[in-house]
Amino acid sequence: MRLSRRASWFLTAFGVWSIWIWVTFFKNLWADHEGLAFTGGDHGKPTAYFWIHAALALSSLLLGVVVGSLGVRGLRSGRKVADPAEATPGA
Numbered sequence: 001m002r003l004s005r006r007a008s009w010f011l012t013a014f015g016v017w018s019i020w021i022w023v024t025f026f027k028n029l030w031a032d033h034e035g036l037a038f039t040g041g042d043h044g045k046p047t048a049y050f051w052i053h054a055a056l057a058l059s060s061l062l063l064g065v066v067v068g069s070l071g072v073r074g075l076r077s078g079r080k081v082a083d084p085a086e087a088t089p090g091a
Helices: 005-030 048-080
Strands: none
Touching (some): 005 048
């Protein structure tokens, strides 16, 4: 399957955006001082809130990496075919 250049750029941008958002979210979760993520103040015992949101951030981060890498692969494959004669097999 070939991706259009526009779709490849979209997937790449979505992957970068997703990585940036979820890394920022996890940093904020880790720095939580209001008692939602950790009991007993600064970095006490992690709560269920922390584990659920850490799992959400990790899974979304991994999906962002996968989607972004698909976009990058689509951009690279589009760059390899410069000569139209090379694009058609058997020509």
